[in-house]
Amino acid sequence: MFLKGKFCQLRSVTTNDLPLLLEWRNSEHVRVNMEHREIISPEEHTGWFQHITDNGYHYFIIESPELAPVGTIYLSGATADNGAESGLYIGDQRFLGTGITIEASRLIIQFAFEALRLDYLFAKVKEDNQDIIAYNKMLGFKEEKKISNGFLRMVLDKDKQAL
Numbered sequence: 501m502f503l504k505g506k507f508c509q510l511r512s513v514t515t516n517d518l519p520l521l522l523e524w525r526n527s528e529h530v531r532v533n534m535e536h537r538e539i540i541s542p543e544e545h546t547g548w549f550q551h552i553t554d555n556g557y558h559y560f561i562i563e564s565p566e567l568a569p570v571g572t573i574y575l576s577g578a579t580a581d582n583g584a585e586s587g588l589y590i591g592d593q594r595f596l597g598t599g600i601t602i603e604a605s606r607l608i609i610q611f612a613f614e615a616l617r618l619d620y621l622f623a624k625v626k627e628d629n630q631d632i633i634a635y636n637k638m639l640g641f642k643e644e645k646k647i648s649n650g651f652l653r654m655v656l657d658k659d660k661q662a663l
Contacts, residue, residue: 503560503607508600510560510573510607517561518549520569524591533589533626535649558611562588562604570595573604575612575621583620584612586656605639613658621656 503510513521522545524530531537540548552559552574559574573588586608590596612618623641625632627650633643641654 501558501560503611505603505607507565507603508570508607509563509567510604511563513549513559513561513572515549517569518545520591521545521572524571524589527591529593529596530589530591533629533632535624535651558608558616560604560608562590562600564595564600568592570600571604573601573608575608575616575618578616578618582618583622583655584616584618586612586621586623601635609639609656619658623654623656624651625654626650627652 501512522540522542525534525545526539531539551557556577557574559572562570562573564570570592571588571590574586576585578584588601588604588608590601609621612621621641622644623636624647625636627633627646633652633654636654636656637643639656640660641656642660644653644655647653
């Protein structure tokens, strides 16, 4: 599946992407902001991919206009009350701060609310990660509550999206 924008496109993750995703996910600049901060083994990574494939998750590679892989963005499987977890990270640090995530986020939000007909999205953000909290607020997410391990749950309702 492809979601195309003007400044990036999202394409579904395939098994060919697993080595790059594992490299990105284990990089320090990504791990430091994750709930699970330990190095992930190739076997764990393969198990994770099987899990997301079996459970209807939507994981995409963010690609630049030149089709260079930049990072990943996802929606977890739908919750019982018709929501999904959303998240992203930039793997290629050359693209940090370029704004490519804004369009990637717009594309995934549109996909979630229009194609999947979800009612809300939620994100888990480290409570000391002020840049990402501000980014999510710019997208229309609101802080909902503190959850375990120093993370906040932020929610974007279908009717309150900013983009």
